[in-house]
Amino acid sequence: MLSDFYLSGKRQLLRAICSVLCGGTGALLQLTAQLLELTEALSRLTPQLLALTAQLSIFVRKLMWFTGRMPLWPGVLRGCEQFAPHFAAEPAHFWDLSRNFWP
Structure with a gap:
């Protein structure tokens, strides 16, 4: 009788462990x-973020031209050439935004 109770308890414990493992x-x-859905959504969003970054860069250059702070901007970019090498390859007249204001 005691062994039946022991086996019954053991089976219940085993059932409980299995249900927890299966639920987990x-x-x-x-x-x-x-997580896969989130990764796919982020991969679709990345090109849009890159395009937005490029547009913000143009906007900031125009804003700096309007505020008269344009002479500081090329110096900042010289320090960031490793991150944006295309800025280093631009002609010298590029920073004269009165000549090519709208890209």
């Missing part, structure tokens, strides 16, 4: 699916 696995699979 299901939650992990659901989390993985959500």
